[in-house]
Amino acid sequence: MIFFLIMSLVFLGLMVNFSFIKIYKGIPSMYNLFERMMSPNLAYGQEVFSKLLETIEIAVTSTIMGVLLAIPFALLTARNITPNKYISIGLNTLFSFLRTIPNLIWAALLVSIFSIGQLPGMMALTITAFLISLKLFKENIETISENLINSTKSVGATRLQILRHCVLPTMLELTVSVFFMVFETNIRSATVLGLVGAGGIGQIMWRDLNHLRYDNLATLILMLFITILTIDGLSLLVRNQIKKTYIPCKSIESHRRFIIFRGMTILVIFLTIILGVFNSIDINMLRFKLGLEQAQSMILRMFYIDLTYLPRLLEGIKESFFIAIFSTLTGAIGALFLSFFAAYNTSPSKAMVLISKGITNILRTFPPIVTAIIFFRGVGPGPLAGSMALSIYTTGVLTKLYSEVIEHSHENTKNSILSTGCSNLISFRHGILPQTLPTFISLVLYRLESNIRTSTILGIIGAGGIGTILSMNITWRNWERVGLLILGIAVMVMIIDSLSYYLRKRMS
Amino acid sequence: MVKLENISVLYNQKTLAVDDISLKVEQGEFLGIIGLSGSGKSSLLKTINLLVKPSKGRIYVDETDLTKLKDNSLRQIRREIGFIFQDYNLVERSSVLENVLVGRLGYKSSLKSFFGLFDNNDYKIATEALEQVGLKEKTFVRADQLSGGQKQRVAIAKTLCQNPKIILADEPVSSLDASSAQIVMDYFKMINEKRKITIMINLHDVNLAKKYCSRIIALKNGRIFFDEKVGDVDDQQLQELYQ
Numbered sequence: 001m002i003f004f005l006i007m008s009l010v011f012l013g014l015m016v017n018f019s020f021i022k023i024y025k026g027i028p029s030m031y032n033l034f035e036r037m038m039s040p041n042l043a044y045g046q047e048v049f050s051k052l053l054e055t056i057e058i059a060v061t062s063t064i065m066g067v068l069l070a071i072p073f074a075l076l077t078a079r080n081i082t083p084n085k086y087i088s089i090g091l092n093t094l095f096s097f098l099r100t101i102p103n104l105i106w107a108a109l110l111v112s113i114f115s116i117g118q119l120p121g122m123m124a125l126t127i128t129a130f131l132i133s134l135k136l137f138k139e140n141i142e143t144i145s146e147n148l149i150n151s152t153k154s155v156g157a158t159r160l161q162i163l164r165h166c167v168l169p170t171m172l173e174l175t176v177s178v179f180f181m182v183f184e185t186n187i188r189s190a191t192v193l194g195l196v197g198a199g200g201i202g203q204i205m206w207r208d209l210n211h212l213r214y215d216n217l218a219t220l221i222l223m224l225f226i227t228i229l230t231i232d233g234l235s236l237l238v239r240n241q242i243k244k245t246y247i248p249c250k251s252i253e254s255h256r257r258f259i260i261f262r263g264m265t266i267l268v269i270f271l272t273i274i275l276g277v278f279n280s281i282d283i284n285m286l287r288f289k290l291g292l293e294q295a296q297s298m299i300l301r302m303f304y305i306d307l308t309y310l311p312r313l314l315e316g317i318k319e320s321f322f323i324a325i326f327s328t329l330t331g332a333i334g335a336l337f338l339s340f341f342a343a344y345n346t347s348p349s350k351a352m353v354l355i356s357k358g359i360t361n362i363l364r365t366f367p368p369i370v371t372a373i374i375f376f377r378g379v380g381p382g383p384l385a386g387s388m389a390l391s392i393y394t395t396g397v398l399t400k401l402y403s404e405v406i407e408h409s410h411e412n413t414k415n416s417i418l419s420t421g422c423s424n425l426i427s428f429r430h431g432i433l434p435q436t437l438p439t440f441i442s443l444v445l446y447r448l449e450s451n452i453r454t455s456t457i458l459g460i461i462g463a464g465g466i467g468t469i470l471s472m473n474i475t476w477r478n479w480e481r482v483g484l485l486i487l488g489i490a491v492m493v494m495i496i497d498s499l500s501y502y503l504r505k506r507m508s
Numbered sequence: 509m510v511k512l513e514n515i516s517v518l519y520n521q522k523t524l525a526v527d528d529i530s531l532k533v534e535q536g537e538f539l540g541i542i543g544l545s546g547s548g549k550s551s552l553l554k555t556i557n558l559l560v561k562p563s564k565g566r567i568y569v570d571e572t573d574l575t576k577l578k579d580n581s582l583r584q585i586r587r588e589i590g591f592i593f594q595d596y597n598l599v600e601r602s603s604v605l606e607n608v609l610v611g612r613l614g615y616k617s618s619l620k621s622f623f624g625l626f627d628n629n630d631y632k633i634a635t636e637a638l639e640q641v642g643l644k645e646k647t648f649v650r651a652d653q654l655s656g657g658q659k660q661r662v663a664i665a666k667t668l669c670q671n672p673k674i675i676l677a678d679e680p681v682s683s684l685d686a687s688s689a690q691i692v693m694d695y696f697k698m699i700n701e702k703r704k705i706t707i708m709i710n711l712h713d714v715n716l717a718k719k720y721c722s723r724i725i726a727l728k729n730g731r732i733f734f735d736e737k738v739g740d741v742d743d744q745q746l747q748e749l750y751q
Contacts (some may be wrong), residue, residue: 028720067634077580078717145595145597147593147597148597149600150554150559150591150593150597151591151592151593151597151663152610152613153559153586154557154559154586154589154590154591154598155586155587155590155610155612155613155666155667155669156583156584156585156587156613156614156616156670157583157610157613157614157615160585160617160618160620161613161618161620161622164622164624165599165613165621165623166599166610166611169601169602169606170599170600173601235672245509249603249648250648252605252631252647255603255605255647255648256626256631258627259624260625263624264621328519470635
């Protein structure tokens, strides 16, 4: 087993040009980079701050629009309440195809349609927010039992009444947590949109990198770190709070007032959001129309895929695939170790818990493409930079999730092993690990699905994978080739997704 | 009065769940349906308000033939037929009152109910129903805070709000402990006697059926195995049923 693991690691390492010498040689320049970053240019803070606000605005607006758009579509596509089975199947196929396209690619495509600026970024993130929240809503609605719908049906309720009184109350709570979950993803994505010219803080980050202004970069990364941590914390707080809401009523009268008040509040919030969103979009109709015409011809040309480009596609896909596999595996191994120290019920000491949780949070704060930029300076262009960055991010995310799983595992399992007189580590190895392994593996598989998507965009900054030729061809407007590349990515992502789905099903 | 004529239910065009059953239930009867799991009890009950469409046969409630009704009139007749499930089916995060008010939906226009607007009469009926099942003090509690037995009583109150002539109950006490089951059954009995509502109830506990029902029907492989007044059921028959 261990031998097999090592062999596959070596093989994967070869596939992503892993070399200790390269990393060793890269250390001084990476260290130098860190050293220069240790003296942040605080005077630069003001400019960063205004860009940061822009980034947050992009993330908030796109999340709101995406989540709101997703609600009606979820009602249309959820298998148990759809008005028409064929509409549901058709839309689901379309959306799962669109979901395979990573957000940075959406942004790059939209930039070539609507020109550089905030709007394409906002649209790209709206699309991805829409697709993610649609999936979450749909899965949630599908867990509503058939009997609950039947029981509302049997009081003589109409279709609309069933939606309003039995589907919507369950969704209302979910909407808030979906909003924050998607927001956490979007704020990370919004920071890198600038790499393809789609607005936000990424624009100045990219500029500073190219001008070697590491002091500025340090300011930027520091502020980004604080922002993301704050948002994550806020999100966690709200999501925990909403589970505890109760209905503050004493009499029928106050209950009726409460219902009216609640209805009004929701209406007001809804209208404010719509107004806010419309205000933040600044584009004249003429430019928008031109964009739509360009989009039309672009999509038409994409259908005539350029098959002569197939060898390059396969080459890129292969590289992306191995980046994803390598970083998932190394991330999984890293997370297994780190989780032991980060979960408070297995860790040897409390200090260790704090340190490990701190490390985990740092690892998962930055989108992998930002980390890749740093490795890029050290080990040069190519898949190694990308896979190291992705490994680090995977380790962070997996550790967070898995240590929570460990913390929720049964105390008794651990105690029953401990009571035979062995150490903490042994009780972890023989008690908690076998018990939680299936959950861990399915977490790893989910990560693989996400990593496959990320590995296709790392190439945009030259960190290996199919993203390099994809972004080149988007810039050159070779839409026939872009069509082929997107199709290739979609096929790979779908294969991996269904494989992962199959494996997860088999385990449970 | 409920009358079934030659009802069959076919799932996926191959599994015959109910096989040519004819049955007549008078207003105000307390009818227990017993039988092994898979004998077609649940399907039979669900065809009566057309949650499951029968593959052949006719269903009459009073003089109306339900199988001929269009959507709109079907909804109207469904108001008169309450249905209670084993798994309570409350909206967990809504208050007890909101759950009970769902029972009034059949009497409301789509627009008004969309904004959650119910009138004085609805609130009066809802509070009376809650009072009747002894849960008045739980009116403003979230449904997920209740015990199983209490949830089932809320489901009964919800059904009472429909002002039904008939209540169909599909294994309503199967997931309850013995004493909660007794309490819930007592409420069924009380409704039956006070409001003269016909009750058709699936039970897998024969003793409960004997204790509460006035008439017992046993199903075996989708057919009626026996149909007797409660006093006439003997152990010999029961043994054969559960073989």
